[in-house]
Amino acid sequence: MNVLYTAQATVEGEGRKGKGSTNDDRLNVELSVPKGLGGDDGPGTNPEQLFAVGYAACFHGALKKVAREAKASVDGSTIESAVSIGSGDDGFGLSVDLTVTIPGLAQAEVQKLVDAAHQVCPYSKATRGNIEVNLTAKTA
Structure with a gap:
């Protein structure tokens, strides 16, 4: 790297x-x-709040990158992030819920951009296979 x-x-x-x-x-x-x-x-x-802000900010940057490449506008977009901590059989663990809202685009286009951003976002790459990350794509 x-x-x-x-x-x-x-x-x-x-x-x-x-x-x-x-x-x-x-x-x-x-x-x-x-x-x-x-x-x-x-x-x-707390660490979960800091991680929630960091992940949302990073994902928003990734979303803007893939939108530029797709020549799509994500003006007015928001990322809501919820980081949960809980206990399981192997101790404490995290899960993340990201809700991505992009005004002015069709649902299918929003979903496509969210999926693409999830592939390039460094936080998504770091968490992939390690914790549950749920994505919700919405239009406004």
Whole structure:
């Protein structure tokens, strides 16, 4: 792989209850444990929320790339991301639901673009075969 960019971050404290920041200090967040995992829903964010934003942003970039190649407009498109954590036979695991809404296109065209974006998105590639990722394509 020809590395084009590397994000660097540090977490300190008690893992899910501490502080996280990037080396350039563009992201500097307090971390807290959600009630569903035994926490108190403190003032901070959690890894699942950060992953949800990251995956949605990356997928949106992939969608725009495949749309440009297909000469399709995805103006006004949105990606809603839900990252769930749960326990199974082999310990904790994640699942992701992505809802992609593209106004002004037929349902078949939206589905085609979503499927293509899922093939090129780096987050989709990283999760493929590892966690369940559900895609929903919608028109507006």
